[in-house]
Structure formats: structure tokens, C-alpha cells
Amino acid sequence: xxxxxxxxxxxxxxxxxxxxxxxxxxPSVISLAAGNPAPDAFPIEELRRHMADxxxxxxxxxxxxxxxxxxxPLRSAVADDLRERLHVGGEEDDVLxxxxxTQGIALLTxxxxxxxxxxxxxxxxxxxxxxxxRAFGAxxxxxxMEDDGISIEALRAACEAHPNAKILYxxxxxxxxxxxxxxxxKRKAALAxxxxxxxxxxxxxxxxxxxxxGEDIPAIKTMDTDGTVLYCGSFSKVLAPGIRxxxxxxxxxxxxxxTVGKQTQDVHTxxxxxxxxxxxxxxxxxxxxxxxxxxxxxxKYRVMRDAIEAxxxxxAKTTEPEGGLFVWCTLPDRxxxxxxxKEAAEHKVAVVPGAAFLSDxxxxxxxxxxxxxTPTDDAIREGCRILGALLHEKL
Amino acid sequence: xxxxxxxxxxxxxxxxxxxxxxxxxxPSVISLAAGNPAPDAFPIEELRRHMADxxxxxxxxxxxxxxxxxxxPLRSAVADDLRERLHVGGEEDDVLxxxxxTQGIALLTxxxxxxxxxxxxxxxxxxxxxxxxRAFGAxxxxxxMEDDGISIEALRAACEAHPNAKILYxxxxxxxxxxxxxxxxKRKAALAxxxxxxxxxxxxxxxxxxxxxGEDIPAIKTMDTDGTVLYCGSFSKVLAPGIRxxxxxxxxxxxxxxTVGKQTQDVHTxxxxxxxxxxxxxxxxxxxxxxxxxxxxxxKYRVMRDAIEAxxxxxAKTTEPEGGLFVWCTLPDRxxxxxxxKEAAEHKVAVVPGAAFLSDxxxxxxxxxxxxxTPTDDAIREGCRILGALLHEKL
Numbered sequence: 041x042x043x044x045x046x047x048x049x050x051x052x053x054x055x056x057x058x059x060x061x062x063x064x065x066x067p068s069v070i071s072l073a074a075g076n077p078a079p080d081a082f083p084i085e086e087l088r089r090h091m092a093d094x095x096x097x098x099x100x101x102x103x104x105x106x107x108x109x110x111x112x113p114l115r116s117a118v119a120d121d122l123r124e125r126l127h128v129g130g131e132e133d134d135v136l137x138x139x140x141x142t143q144g145i146a147l148l149t150x151x152x153x154x155x156x157x158x159x160x161x162x163x164x165x166x167x168x169x170x171x172x173x174r175a176f177g178a179x180x181x182x183x184x185m186e187d188d189g190i191s192i193e194a195l196r197a198a199c200e201a202h203p204n205a206k207i208l209y210x211x212x213x214x215x216x217x218x219x220x221x222x223x224x225x226k227r228k229a230a231l232a233x234x235x236x237x238x239x240x241x242x243x244x245x246x247x248x249x250x251x252x253x254g255e256d257i258p259a260i261k262t263m264d265t266d267g268t269v270l271y272c273g274s275f276s277k278v279l280a281p282g283i284r285x286x287x288x289x290x291x292x293x294x295x296x297x298x299t300v301g302k303q304t305q306d307v308h309t310x311x312x313x314x315x316x317x318x319x320x321x322x323x324x325x326x327x328x329x330x331x332x333x334x335x336x337x338x339x340k341y342r343v344m345r346d347a348i349e350a351x352x353x354x355x356a357k358t359t360e361p362e363g364g365l366f367v368w369c370t371l372p373d374r375x376x377x378x379x380x381x382k383e384a385a386e387h388k389v390a391v392v393p394g395a396a397f398l399s400d401x402x403x404x405x406x407x408x409x410x411x412x413x414t415p416t417d418d419a420i421r422e423g424c425r426i427l428g429a430l431l432h433e434k435l
Numbered sequence: 436x437x438x439x440x441x442x443x444x445x446x447x448x449x450x451x452x453x454x455x456x457x458x459x460x461x462p463s464v465i466s467l468a469a470g471n472p473a474p475d476a477f478p479i480e481e482l483r484r485h486m487a488d489x490x491x492x493x494x495x496x497x498x499x500x501x502x503x504x505x506x507x508p509l510r511s512a513v514a515d516d517l518r519e520r521l522h523v524g525g526e527e528d529d530v531l532x533x534x535x536x537t538q539g540i541a542l543l544t545x546x547x548x549x550x551x552x553x554x555x556x557x558x559x560x561x562x563x564x565x566x567x568x569r570a571f572g573a574x575x576x577x578x579x580m581e582d583d584g585i586s587i588e589a590l591r592a593a594c595e596a597h598p599n600a601k602i603l604y605x606x607x608x609x610x611x612x613x614x615x616x617x618x619x620x621k622r623k624a625a626l627a628x629x630x631x632x633x634x635x636x637x638x639x640x641x642x643x644x645x646x647x648x649g650e651d652i653p654a655i656k657t658m659d660t661d662g663t664v665l666y667c668g669s670f671s672k673v674l675a676p677g678i679r680x681x682x683x684x685x686x687x688x689x690x691x692x693x694t695v696g697k698q699t700q701d702v703h704t705x706x707x708x709x710x711x712x713x714x715x716x717x718x719x720x721x722x723x724x725x726x727x728x729x730x731x732x733x734x735k736y737r738v739m740r741d742a743i744e745a746x747x748x749x750x751a752k753t754t755e756p757e758g759g760l761f762v763w764c765t766l767p768d769r770x771x772x773x774x775x776x777k778e779a780a781e782h783k784v785a786v787v788p789g790a791a792f793l794s795d796x797x798x799x800x801x802x803x804x805x806x807x808x809t810p811t812d813d814a815i816r817e818g819c820r821i822l823g824a825l826l827h828e829k830l
């Protein structure tokens with residue numbers, strides 16, 4: 041039959057990254073395109089032990105239906121952890137367990153946006169989030185990034201221009217794709233604008249625990265006094281992404297509405313995964329594990345940084361992230377990164393063209409994203425060598 | 436702040452059932468309100484063994500990001516099982532793994548429905564599905580149930596009346612909440628109407644393997660020649676609901692669009708759960724396990740049937756399901772079941788008032804739903820005794 045697709049899905053292409061990842065199943069391709077955490081960082085032994093014990097002592101709890109809000113001990117443990125380590129979460133706040141941070145983003149969009157409503161976001165920003173906004177009927181509108189975060193001047197103009205804007209979406213730490221960290225001043229200014237214009241500020245912080253240089257900057261949620269900020273966190277980078285467990289911390293009334301949405305998306309998050317995450321959080325090794333993560337990422341980043349210095353021409357500008365998974369490389373304006381990335385793929389190196397991260401999917405970008413957490417050290421070096429040789433040809 | 440909720444979520448109440456379930460955490464309440472499969476039916480030992488082995492031999496596959504379509508060996512195994520056991524799935528069809536059947540329903544609604552588009556469904560029908568339609572902006576329109584399934588005459592009239600109808604939603608086997616099974620004639624007639632009016636027929640079959648009486652009737656999907664039917668199945672009742680693994684079988688082009696939606700809802704389904712489901716399907720005990728299920732449910736149903744015969748007045752009409760989890764009790768027209776269920780709750784017995792299952796959430800129902808799979812035998816008997824005494828007072 042001829043399917044009559046909805047307007048919001050009809051023209052939505054699959055995530056460029058996930059499509060590239062499928063293509064890179066070719067083992068001869070060096071992939072710097074992923075956004076996967078380093079598997080060396082997965083606490084496999086500990087997870088194995090927790091899961092075995094849960095299936096031995098509480099199998100029915102793990103296997104029967106659970107409530108949509110999430111496994112109660114995990115909700116408490118997450119709330120405690122956020123309060124103690126990050127000073128996130130106040131009297132009016134609550135925690136909702138979600139099936140990965142993307143679900144948190146989808147739930148907020150579903151709860152706030154009618155078809156055509158606007159989500160303001162950094163330009164460029166994470167394609168998975170852009171697609172979640174689009175697939176739930178909202179229109180992402182990009183606001184340019186600067187070296188210290190979103191342009192506040194442009195953000196104010198966007199708030200004025202879009203009275204139907206409902207959400208400001210920010211990734212303040214080691215942003216995907218740029219690696220940029222938003223300054224304290226800009227965090228405060230963005231929050232003030234959201235209050236002024238009645239936007240919910242969605243603070244997405246999947247990489248916050250992966251800082252390997254510089255000093256922590258307080259989460260925007262720590263400055264929230266009236267429920268403007270919804271904080272979104274995830275176990276994908278500190279534990280493992282395959283378990284699909286994340287969480288939201290925000291105003292109780294807002295989360296109650298998102299819980300109704302969650303009932304309609306997947307009823308509840310996998311029980312065993314929630315129980316294992318709870319035991320991981322409270323099992324005694326959590327803080328030591330968190331402390332061990334930056335070293336893994338620092339070392340991988342150093343390999344990429346050294347390879348960039350050795351092989352890339354100076355005209356290719358790269359960001360110097362203080363954490364996270366990504367380096368962003370910007371080419372001169374005359375070079376379209378889509379064509380460059382295609383040529384790189386023909387030379388068996390996959391990186392993600394910058395256009396994937398634009399609010400206008402047909403826009404042009406002169407930049408591309410490189411990941412240093414997933415490939416081996418040798419793959420990083422060889423990939424950068426090949427990219428560097430190509431760049432020298434072009435620039 | 437004052438949240439400006441979307442039209443689709445602003446007035447959507449939490450699932451009445453899930454709210455009732457939270458209330459029934461009071462251990463003195465006998466709950467016949469759940470829709471949980473019998474925990475006796477969970478293959479705990481086998482799952483424990485599979486999970487332990489996966490975490491020993493393939494932990495990175497289980498813990499790293501996976502592709503949105505689902506774990507490839509599980510997709511193949513599900514396709515094989517559907518083809519061999521149910522003759523479901525043809526040349527043009529594919530399988531998409533989802534995080535429970537509710538996600539499958541959400542994905543189809545997201546892919547096909549603009550705000551205000553109509554989903555035709557049996558009246559009454561499963562509240563979780565009704566809420567999924569609503570939360571994704573669609574308007575459910577109920578078509579009356581008869582003893583052998585949806586009224587075909589009323590369905591044709593609804594198709595005529597609603598040119599913006601995109602989906603017909605049916606639960607042909609042991610429907611939730613009525614327990615009714617749709618006849619072969621009505622399956623054919625419903626499919627013919629969907630073809631005529633260009634609707635996708637969403638065939639939701641969570642209970643198909645729980646038949647304890649009568650003869651199997653072919654799935655509607657077996658009669659599909661042009662991709663009109665999307666078949667939705669789940670491991671929740673044959674394995675365990677807490678793992679949140681279900682699947683869709685339908686036309687490749689349709690599923691490709693739903694996969695884009697899934698990327699925006701939860702990226703992919705929990706890896707370990709998919710791998711465990713795969714080993715369960717192919718591990719050698721699957722067919723024996725399937726054969727063992729009906730006996731558990733037959734016995735539980737018999738306990739409820741005997742208690743109904745012993746305690747209920749004749750004026751309370753109950754359905755006699757040939758499988759599944761539910762009995763539907765219809766009272767005389769002068770009795771509003773909402774008030775009756777409230778009174779029953781005061782007498783410490785929880786059942787679900789019929790209005791929860793109506794397409795108009797403010798409608799009136801004279802019926803209520805009783806579950807026999809979750810409570811103990813004694814709880815079924817005592818619950819029916821108390822309900823019967825109340826019914827004798829009213830009727």
C-alpha cells in the first residue's frame with residue numbers, strides 16, 4: 041500500500057551518524073565517526089556480579105512490570121548522588137528514570153511542543169537530539185556557538201523572533217559535536233533569558249563526568265530556583281550505553297507530565313538494568329570508578345591531539361576539549377566538509393560531516409567531528425595521518 | 436514557572452490502571468486490577484543462565500551501543516519463529532525490535548498521524564494503547580465490540596465518517612479488556628475495509644500464545660498481501676515483561692520509517708535483554724515453554740470462573756475467554772461501574788472500571804475488568820466473593 045506518513049516523520053532521514061556506523065561495519069574502515077564510550081571504561085566485572093546476584097535473589101522484581109517513574113531505590117540513589125556531587129536538585133524537584141537520555145529529550149518535547157513549536161539549540165548540536173525534536177513535531181532553530189558557548193546576543197534575538205519557542209536545549213559540558221564547554225557567565229545569562237521568555241532550559245549533561253582538564257563549572261540546574269531547568273543525565277558514559285538507563289531531575293509537576301508520556305513510550309525502563317545501576321551507584325566502587333574515567337579519556341585525547349599536531353595542516357582548526365569524546369575540526373570557508381568526508385570515506389576513514397549537526401538539514405558546513413574514545417590508539421593515529429594527507433592536498 | 440504543556444499531553448491523565456496499581460501497594464487490598472503475566476510462568480532459571488553466559492562471553496556486545504533495528508540474530512530468530520509457527524511475514528516484510536509492544540504502537544502513531552488524525556479501535560480497548568494514540572497527537576475513535584469482535588457495519592461507517600483515519604487498531608485474540616476473540620470472518624472483513632480505505636491495520640497480539648481453550652484462528656497478518664497489516668508481538672507474556680522486548684513484523688518500507696522514529700525515542704532496546712531473548716528463542720526449550728503456558732492460565736481462569744459461578748448474581752454478565760488474562764463483567768444499564776468499582780475498593784478489592792477503556796475518557800461504562808493471572812488462587816476466590824456480595828446488594 042502507499043503509506044501516508046505524518047508530516048513530522050515523512051522527510052526525516054535516519055541519523056547520519058547511525059547510518060555511517062552501519063557503513064563502517066566494513067572492518068577495513070577506520071571509524072572516527074562513533075560517539076561510543078570507551079569499552080575499557082565499562083565496569084564489566086562489577087555489572088556481571090550485580091546482575092547475577094539480582095537474578096538470584098530478586099528475579100521477580102527484575103522481570104515483572106515496574107512503575108513508569110522507575111525503580112524507587114534507583115530514583116533515591118540518583119537524587120542523592122546529584123545532590124551530593126553536583127548540588128543538583130531542590131525541594132520541588134524529583135527524579136524520573138528514562139531509557140537513555142534521548143528518551144528524556146523526547147519526553148520533554150512531547151510534553152511541551154505542539155506541531156511547529158520551536159526548540160532553540162546550539163548550532164551545531166547533537167543530531168540525535170535534533171531528530172528527537174523533529175520527530176515529535178517541533179522545529180529546531182539553531183543559535184550560533186562561540187568558543188565559550190552559545191551566543192547570548194543571538195539567543196535573545198531568537199527568543200524575540202520565536203514566541204512559540206518552548207525549550208532551550210544546551211549541552212554545557214564538552215558539547216557534542218564541538219567539544220566546547222559553556223562558561224559560567226553564559227550559563228547564567230542563558231538561564232536568565234529562559235526565565236524572561238518562559239522557556240524550559242533542557243540541560244543535557246551526558247559527558248560531565250568525563251572532564252580530563254580544567255575546572256568543573258556548576259551545572260545550570262544548581263542556579264535554578266523556579267523549575268525552569270530540566271537536568272538530563274545518563275549512565276551511558278559512566279556505566280554502559282547498552283543498558284539504556286538515564287534520568288531526569290526537575291520540577292515534580294513537570295516530571296509528572298513526562299511520566300504520563302513515558303507510559304505511552306515504553307511503559308517503564310528495563311528492570312534488571314535499573315536494579316544493576318542502583319547497585320553500581322551504591323555498591324562502594326562508584327566514586328573510585330568515576331575517578332578512573334578521566335584518565336582513560338585524557339590518554340585517548342592525547343593520542344588524537346598528538347596525531348593532529350603531527351599530521352594536520354595549520355589551516356584546519358581543531359577545538360581543544362577539556363573532556364568528553366569529540367574534537368571538532370573546522371576547514372576554511374571554501375571547503376564543503378560533506379565532499380571532504382566523502383573523500384575521506386573513500387580513503388577508508390569515517391568522520392561525521394558537520395551538516396549532520398545543523399538545525400537546517402540542508403545547510404552547508406565547513407567542519408567535521410572526530411571521536412577519540414572508541415577507536416584504538418593505532419586507529420586514531422592512522423586515521424589522522426590519512427585525514428592529514430587529504431587536508432594537505434585540499435588546503 | 437508555569438509550564439505551557441502541549442495540547443496532546445495537557446489533558447492526558449495517567450493510565451487509570453497504573454494509578455490503581457500504585458494504590459494497590461497496600462497489602463490489605465486484593466488486586467484483580469493488574470494485567471501482569473503470572474510470575475510462575477517466567478523461565479527464571481533459563482534467563483539467569485543465558486544472562487550469565489552473555490555477560491561472561493559477549494559483555495561488550497551487550498553493553499555497547501547497538502543498532503536501532505535491533506540485535507540482528509534476534510531479528511532473524513523472531514522472523515523465523517513468526518513464519519514457522521504463525522505463517523506471519525512475507526517477502527516484503529521485515530522485523531523491528533521494540534522496547535515492549537507499547538513502543539510499537541507509539542512508533543506507528545508517530546510515523547502516520549498528524550495532530551488530530553484518527554485511530555479507529557475496538558470499544559472498549561486497552562487504555563495503554565488509547566493513551567499512546569493520544570500522547571502522539573492522534574484521536575482514538577471507538578467502534579463497538581460484539582461477541583465475535585468489532586462491529587463491521589459500524590467500522591465501515593467510521594471509515595466513511597473519518598477520512599483522516601490512518602490506523603485500525605485491533606487485539607484479535609483474548610482482547611484487553613473484554614477477553615473476546617475476533618472471528619475469522621471479521622478478521623477478513625476488517626482487513627478488506629482497511630484496504631478499501633487506505634488504513635494500516637495494527638494487529639496487536641500480546642496474548643496469542645496464552646490460548647487455553649478453543650482453536651487457533653489465523654493472524655490477520657497471514658492474509659496480508661500488500662503491507663496493510665503491521666503485526667505487533669511481545670515477549671512480555673511468554674518470557675517476562677520487565678525485560679521490555681517486543682517486535683513488529685511488517686512491510687520493509689514502513690518499518691524503515693518506524694526505525695527513524697525509534698532512534699528518537701530510545702535509540703535502541705536494552706542489549707542484554709535482546710540477547711537473552713534470542714538465546715531463549717533458539718535455546719531448545721522455547722517450544723516446550725510455550726506449550727506449558729496455557730495450563731498455568733487455564734488453571735487460574737478456572738479458579739475465577741468457579742468463583743464467579745459461586746458468588747456472582749446472574750444479572751452480572753461475564754465473558755468466557757479462550758485465553759489471555761482477563762474477564763469482563765457487564766452490569767445492568769442502570770449501574771455505573773465507576774461508582775461500583777469505587778465501592779469495591781472501599782471493600783479492599785481492586786478492579787478496573789470500564790470507562791478507562793473508552794475512547795471518550797469521560798464516557799460512562801457499565802462494565803469492569805478482572806484479571807486472573809496475577810492474584811493467588813485464594814485472592815481470586817476471596818476477591819470474587821466480596822465482589823459477588825456487593826453485586827447482590829446492587830442488582
